[in-house]
Amino acid sequence: MAHGDITHTEIPVTDFARATAFYGDLFGWKIEDTPGFDDYPTWQAPGGFGGGALTVRTEGFTQPRSIVEVDSIDETIAKATASGGSVKLPKSGITETSWWAIIVDPDGNDIGLFEGSMD
Numbered sequence: 001m002a003h004g005d006i007t008h009t010e011i012p013v014t015d016f017a018r019a020t021a022f023y024g025d026l027f028g029w030k031i032e033d034t035p036g037f038d039d040y041p042t043w044q045a046p047g048g049f050g051g052g053a054l055t056v057r058t059e060g061f062t063q064p065r066s067i068v069e070v071d072s073i074d075e076t077i078a079k080a081t082a083s084g085g086s087v088k089l090p091k092s093g094i095t096e097t098s099w100w101a102i103i104v105d106p107d108g109n110d111i112g113l114f115e116g117s118m119d
Contacts, residue, residue: 003071007114008042009050010065012057016041019054065102067112073101076113080105094118 013019020031020041029043031054044051055061070076073091080103081087088110089102098116105111 003069005069007067007069009052010055010067010112011052012061012063012065013054014057016054023054061110063110065110065112067100067114069114071115073099073113073115077101077103091115 011019011023016039023029023043024031028046030046031041031043034040034042034053037053039056040053042051042053052067077087077091084106086104087101088104089100091099091101093099094116095118098114098118100115101113103111103113
C-alpha cells in the first residue's frame with residue numbers, strides 16, 4: 001500500500017461472539033481469529049475491498065478508528081504535532097517489521113498510523 005492509504009478500520013466491541021455474528025450476518029464479512037493476535041479477530045469485506053478488526057472496547061476507545069499507512073511514523077507524528085495534533089499512543093511495535101501509533105487531530109479524532117510490513 002502506498003503512503004496515506006487506509007489499511008483497515010478497528011471497531012471496538014464488548015462481546016466478540018455477538019459482534020462476529022452481527023457484522024457477519026449484516027454485511028457478509030468473513031471474521032476470523034488472527035494467530036498471534038489475541039482479542040483482535042480480523043474481518044474482510046466480501047469483495048476483498050476493506051477490512052479491519054474487532055477489538056476490545058475500552059474507556060476512550062468507543063468509536064471506530066481508521067489506521068493509515070505511512071512511510072515514517074516518526075515523521076508523521078512530528079508533522080501532526082506541528083499542525084496542532086497530539087500523540088495518544090507513541091510508536092509501538094507490532095512485529096519485528098511493523099509499528100503503530102495513534103495521533104489525535106485538532107478536532108479530537110483518533111487516527112491510527114501503521115508503518116512497515118506484516119510479512
